[in-house]
Amino acid sequence: MINLLSDTATKPTPEMLTAMMQAEVGDDVFGEDPTVNKLEAYVADMFGHEAALFCPSGTMTNQLAIKVHTNALDEVICDHDSHIWHYESAGFAWHSGVRINPVPGSRGKLTADQVEAAIQPAYDWLARTRLVVLENTANRGGGSIYRIAEVDPIFKVCQDNKLSLHLDGARLMNALVATGESPSAWGKRFDSISLCLSKGLGAPVGSVLTGKADFIREARRFRKVMGGGMRQAGYLAAAGLYALHHQVDRLAEDHERAQRLGAVLAEQAYVKQVREIETNIVIFDVQDHLTAEEVLSAYRQNGLIASAFGKRTIRMVTYLGIGDAEIQKASAIIEKGIVV
Numbered sequence: 001m002i003n004l005l006s007d008t009a010t011k012p013t014p015e016m017l018t019a020m021m022q023a024e025v026g027d028d029v030f031g032e033d034p035t036v037n038k039l040e041a042y043v044a045d046m047f048g049h050e051a052a053l054f055c056p057s058g059t060m061t062n063q064l065a066i067k068v069h070t071n072a073l074d075e076v077i078c079d080h081d082s083h084i085w086h087y088e089s090a091g092f093a094w095h096s097g098v099r100i101n102p103v104p105g106s107r108g109k110l111t112a113d114q115v116e117a118a119i120q121p122a123y124d125w126l127a128r129t130r131l132v133v134l135e136n137t138a139n140r141g142g143g144s145i146y147r148i149a150e151v152d153p154i155f156k157v158c159q160d161n162k163l164s165l166h167l168d169g170a171r172l173m174n175a176l177v178a179t180g181e182s183p184s185a186w187g188k189r190f191d192s193i194s195l196c197l198s199k200g201l202g203a204p205v206g207s208v209l210t211g212k213a214d215f216i217r218e219a220r221r222f223r224k225v226m227g228g229g230m231r232q233a234g235y236l237a238a239a240g241l242y243a244l245h246h247q248v249d250r251l252a253e254d255h256e257r258a259q260r261l262g263a264v265l266a267e268q269a270y271v272k273q274v275r276e277i278e279t280n281i282v283i284f285d286v287q288d289h290l291t292a293e294e295v296l297s298a299y300r301q302n303g304l305i306a307s308a309f310g311k312r313t314i315r316m317v318t319y320l321g322i323g324d325a326e327i328q329k330a331s332a333i334i335e336k337g338i339v340v
C-alpha cells in the first residue's frame with residue numbers, strides 16, 4: 001500500500017534509531033535530560049530565541065502558546081483554514097477561555113490589512129484582541145508558503161497594536177527549504193514558534209515551542225498541567241536532533257516528487273483541477289460527476305491511499321517514506337484512475 005495520507009506517516013530510519021538508542025537521558029520534568037536540553041537549545045538558537053520547550057505534539061505547542069500569550073475573554077486572529085481553528089478540538093476555548101476570529105484569507109494566508117481590520121475596538125462588550133497566529137506552510141492552504149516580505153507588514157500591525165504574534169510552523173522547514181529564507185529571520189518576527197519534528201522531518205514524535213525565557217517558563221508549567229511532562233524523553237529528542245541535522249535539506253526531494261504527482265494528475269480526465277503546489281502537499285478537485293470518495297476507493301483497490309479534503313477534493317502528501325519507486329507506482333495507479 002502506498003500511503004500518501006500525511007507526512008506524519010514517516011518512520012525512523014535505521015540511522016535515526018541508532019541515534020535514539022545511544023541517547024543520554026535523565027528526568028526531563030526536573031530539567032535533567034541532557035538530550036532534551038540539547039534539542040531545546042539547538043532549536044532556540046536556530047530561531048535566535050532565548051529558550052525552547054520539547055512537547056509531545058504540535059497541538060500541545062500551539063495550545064501552550066495560546067495559553068501563555070492570552071487571558072480568558074481575549075480574542076485570537078487567524079486564517080479560517082488554520083489548524084488551531086479546525087483541528088485542535090476547540091482547545092483554545094477549553095484551555096484558555098478565548099475566542100477565535102477566523103478571517104477568510106487566501107490559500108491559508110492573511111494580509112496585514114485583513115489582520116488590522118479584524119482588531120476589535122476597546123469596548124467592554126467586545127473580546128480583547130491579543131494574539132495573531134500565522135501558519136507556514138499552510139496545510140489547508142495546500143502547503144502554501146508565506147514569505148518574510150508578506151509577514152513584515154503583519155508584524156508591524158502587531159507591534160503597533162501590542163499584539164503577540166505566534167507561528168504555527170508545523171512545516172516551517174518545508175517553507176524555508178523552498179525559499180532559502182533563514183530560520184533566524186523568522187525568529188525575529190515572531191514572539192513564539194511551534195515546529196513539528198514528526199512531519200516531513202521524519203521523527204516519530206515531538207514538537208518544539210520557542211520564545212522568550214519567561215514565556216517558555218510559563219509554557220513549561222502549563223505543559224505539566226496538561227500532562228505533557230515527560231521523563232526520559234531524550235530518546236525522542238535524539239530523533240528530533242537527528243532529523244534537524246540530517247533530514248532538513250531532503251525536504252526539497254519531497255517537493256519535487258509532489259510536483260511530479262501533480263503533473264500526472266493534471267493529465268487525467270477525471271481530474272478537474274490541480275491546485276498550485278508549493279511544497280509537499282498536493283490538493284486536487286475531481287470532475288463534478290464524481291466524488292472524492294469514489295476516486296479514493298478506486299485508488300485504494302489498486303494500492304494507494306490518500307485523503308478526502310472536501311466532497312470533490314483530495315489531498316496527497318509526499319514525505320521521507322515516498323521515494324522514486326513509490327511515485328512511479330502511485331503514478332501508474334493514478335493513470336489507471338476510475339472506471340465509471
Ligand SMILES: *Cc1c(COP(=O)(O)O)cnc(C)c1O
Nearest residue numbers: 057058059060083135139168170
Ligand atoms: C500537524 C500539524 C500540527 C500539529 O499536529 P500534531 O498532530 O498535534 O503534532 C499543527 N499545525 C499544523 C499546520 C499541522 O499540520
